[in-house]
Amino acid sequence: MELNELLLWIGSGLRELTVREMEAVLEQRRPPKDQFLTLEERIKQVYGTILDISPAGSVIWRSPSVAGCIPERKEADIGMAGQDPGDEVAAALDIRRAVLDAEESLIGRILGAVFPSDNANETGLALKQLLQTRRTSFSPIGKLDPLSAHLEIALACLKTCKSGGGSGLGVLSYARMFFFDHLQEVAKGLSAVAHKTQRQQKVGPLILDLFSDDNAINAMFWCNDQVRMSIDQWALSEGKELDEVCRRWLYKSDGVALLETLFQDQDWPIWKPDDKAMLAQLFPKGDSAIDRSRRQRVDVLGYAAERIARNVLLARKSSTRAYRTSINFLSQYLSLVRFP
Numbered sequence: 001m002e003l004n005e006l007l008l009w010i011g012s013g014l015r016e017l018t019v020r021e022m023e024a025v026l027e028q029r030r031p032p033k034d035q036f037l038t039l040e041e042r043i044k045q046v047y048g049t050i051l052d053i054s055p056a057g058s059v060i061w062r063s064p065s066v067a068g069c070i071p072e073r074k075e076a077d078i079g080m081a082g083q084d085p086g087d088e089v090a091a092a093l094d095i096r097r098a099v100l101d102a103e104e105s106l107i108g109r110i111l112g113a114v115f116p117s118d119n120a121n122e123t124g125l126a127l128k129q130l131l132q133t134r135r136t137s138f139s140p141i142g143k144l145d146p147l148s149a150h151l152e153i154a155l156a157c158l159k160t161c162k163s164g165g166g167s168g169l170g171v172l173s174y175a176r177m178f179f180f181d182h183l184q185e186v187a188k189g190l191s192a193v194a195h196k197t198q199r200q201q202k203v204g205p206l207i208l209d210l211f212s213d214d215n216a217i218n219a220m221f222w223c224n225d226q227v228r229m230s231i232d233q234w235a236l237s238e239g240k241e242l243d244e245v246c247r248r249w250l251y252k253s254d255g256v257a258l259l260e261t262l263f264q265d266q267d268w269p270i271w272k273p274d275d276k277a278m279l280a281q282l283f284p285k286g287d288s289a290i291d292r293s294r295r296q297r298v299d300v301l302g303y304a305a306e307r308i309a310r311n312v313l314l315a316r317k318s319s320t321r322a323y324r325t326s327i328n329f330l331s332q333y334l335s336l337v338r339f340p
């Protein structure tokens with residue numbers, strides 16, 4: 001449901017998304033549908049009781065107090081029908097949805113009279129189909145618990161990377177800068193969960209995909225030569241962003257700690273049988289803690305390093321930003337190989 005997606009990113013996102021960025025997220029997470037109103041218009045006219053658009057163009061809460069009024073739903077409720085949450089804001093939205101459904105039912109009767117099924121034409125069928133796409137879903141309205149919310153956003157970030165950046169650079173920039181933070185929160189949450197759900201079991205493949213999928217590697221660690229700007233402008237924007245992403249995964253202590261947390265227990269339900277066999281070979285349990293930590297980072301990031309090297313070495317012509325990006329990543333990776 002669109003509203004739940006908006007609540008997810010506004011409530012658990014680590015920075016505000018513009019209307020355009022939010023549209024890209026919604027298109028990625030749900031198949032695009034014909035709408036009578038643009039997202040900006042829907043926010044103002046349909047969700048205006050709880051959401052608003054800031055002067056900077058970001059989707060925000062109507063009031064800071066609204067966030068505390070949104071009921072919490074369980075991970076099991078994702079995409080499933082639920083009961084009335086009993087909250088005043090949610091109840092008002094339920095009433096609004098009931099009114100919209102009644103209006104659409106009335107319009108449907110009128111269309112049925114004008115365009116009977118035995119004499120339907122393209123216009124009538126198109127209008128009926130458009131009405132069906134507008135029908136509001138009866139999924140439970142609310143925000144997810146913190147663990148499920150961070151997991152959903154982490155999955156969306158990975159999907160953005162694997163698609164090569166999605167529909168906009170703003171979403172890719174968010175994925176680069178905050179995928180790590182969301183994954184870190186997921187790791188913390190999973191450590192306190194005795195039994196992993198089906199969606200939580202995606203964490204293992206999530207990590208492996210980030211460092212084994214060519215599109216994900218390029219989106220996360222490689223520069224975009226399609227955007228025209230001077231090298232100085234690039235160094236202060238994407239170049240600075242890539243440097244921070246690289247340092248965090250390869251060098252900084254929180255990156256080391258995150259990989260150790262995710263790989264320290266190969267018997268976690270997040271790992272599939274084939275993954276467990278590969279991990280046991282890569283990270284023998286007999287190694288010392290220091291050697292195991294180094295091997296984890298070296299082996300997990302090895303394919304990414306090879307991919308980055310191929311990007312610049314096999315290219316007929318490489319830009320200055322490409323050389324800087326590759327040198328930055330490979331120099332930190334090589335220091336990781338040489339020193340624990």
